[in-house]
Amino acid sequence: MRANPPPLFLLLLLLPAAPLCRAGEAEPSYGLSRPTPREALRPMSTDRPDATESPYTVDAGRAQLEMEVFSYLTDSRNPEGAPVRTRELALFATNFKVGVTRRVDVQIALAPHTIARTEDTQTGASAESEGFGDVGVRVKVNLWGNDGGDTACAALPFVTFPTGQDGLGSGEVEGGVAFPLAVALPGGFGLGAMVQLSAARAADGTGHVLEFVHTTTVSRAIVGDLAGFLELAGAVTAESGARWEATLNAGLTYAATEDLLLDVGVNVGLTRAAGDVRVFFGVSRRF
Numbered sequence: 046m047r048a049n050p051p052p053l054f055l056l057l058l059l060l061p062a063a064p065l066c067r068a069g070e071a072e073p074s075y076g077l078s079r080p081t082p083r084e085a086l087r088p089m090s091t092d093r094p095d096a097t098e099s100p101y102t103v104d105a106g107r108a109q110l111e112m113e114v115f116s117y118l119t120d121s122r123n124p125e126g127a128p129v130r131t132r133e134l135a136l137f138a139t140n141f142k143v144g145v146t147r148r149v150d151v152q153i154a155l156a157p158h159t160i161a162r163t164e165d166t167q168t169g170a171s172a173e174s175e176g177f178g179d180v181g182v183r184v185k186v187n188l189w190g191n192d193g194g195d196t197a198c199a200a201l202p203f204v205t206f207p208t209g210q211d212g213l214g215s216g217e218v219e220g221g222v223a224f225p226l227a228v229a230l231p232g233g234f235g236l237g238a239m240v241q242l243s244a245a246r247a248a249d250g251t252g253h254v255l256e257f258v259h260t261t262t263v264s265r266a267i268v269g270d271l272a273g274f275l276e277l278a279g280a281v282t283a284e285s286g287a288r289w290e291a292t293l294n295a296g297l298t299y300a301a302t303e304d305l306l307l308d309v310g311v312n313v314g315l316t317r318a319a320g321d322v323r324v325f326f327g328v329s330r331r332f
Contacts, residue, residue, distance in 0.1 A: 076146060080106025086303075087192065091329045092140060092152075094296045094308035096278040097237040097260040098225040100199035102187050103144035108332045113138040116325035121166070122317045128166040131320075135159045135178075148191055154181035154205075159213050176210030195229040203243075217246040217253070230263075237262040237276075248284060255283040262294075270300040278312075288318035304331040 075081045081104035090101035093111050103109045118133040136158045144150045156178025164171040183203040190197025204220040221243025228236040241258035262276035276294040281287055296310020305328070312323040 075105035077106055077143075080104075081144070081147075089300075089304060089306060089329070089331050091306060092142075093329065094298065094310050094325065094327055095237070095260070095262045095264075095274050095276045095294055096292075097239045097262045097276060098185075098199075098201055098223055099237075100187060100197040100225045100227050101191055102148060102150040102185050102199070103142045103331070105144045105147050107144045109142040109144075109329065110332070111140045111142070111327070111329040113325055113327040116323055118320045118323040120314070120320040122314070122321055130164045130166050131161070132164075133159065133161045138178075140183075142185075148187040150185050152181075152183040152185065154183065156180075156209075156213075161213065174211040174213050176213055178209045179205050179214035180208045181205045190227070197227045199225055201225065215246045216250070219243060219245050219253070221245075221256070223258070233265050235264045237264070245282060248282075248287075257281055257283075267297075272298050272300075274298070274310075289316055290319040291315040292319050292323075305329070 075085075086104050086107070087101065089109075090099045091109070091111050092098045093113065113135065114137060116133075116135045116138070118135075119131070121130040123129045135156060138154075138156045140152055140154045142150050142152045158176070159178050160173070160175045162171060162173045181203055182205075183201060186200045188198045188200060201223040202220070203222070204218065205215065206218060207214055207216050209216070221241060223239055223241035225237065225239040228238075230236050237260070239258070239260045241256075243256045243258070244253040245256040246252075247254045258278075258280045260276060260278040262274050264272060264274035266272045274294075274296055277291070278294060279289055279291040281289045292312045292314055294310060294312045296308055298306055298308045300306050308325075308327045308329070310325055312320070312325075314321050
């Protein structure tokens, strides 16, 4: 870990450092010592299963656990054309969130166990890594729309620490800020979009480069408590020769109760720089 984080994401983290509230709006004094009562809870909103983060925060004094029980990725389309196949199994990746105020929540993201295997399809030589991944700390600040309206937006600064074992993770402190937006559309459809700027580890490991992430997702209830989404997500760095990583994502969510959400989905790579196929199953629980 470097002694000093890159100046770029220190600046990004300072942008939404304080909660933003509408002038003159009186807010209930709910917080960690006085949790939001059940009758005042907003509908449960999660940052999964799509790549587009939610602009809505967890209610003050409440906790939420969002877990990807498993995901499996396979990739054999190496951008350089090398005969390499990658497979990765991730178990119990978790984002634990606590509502601090009406508009702010704090999150800790963990990757408890990952098994990654690369194989040369010509020679049969292989290498495997297994263990704990990086740890992320995030703060979500709702800018508007938390309690109603046809649109909502938030600022989501984050820092990722290189706690990965056996070569898993980036190996460097990384960080940035995302801005998710939600828009209610006619016909029961919902539109989500997000832009994210971050300081990511350079491919050659000699520092940090600017990374730009963009997502657009459309969702709709299908029948009862079953809903679905379709999403385009992409990422590219400012490095010379960097390739655009783009995926088409789709999935289903099922609200078993007001506090329990199940999801399943798939990510399909649209460019050679992205993984070929990733499937996942997750569960989210509000307390």
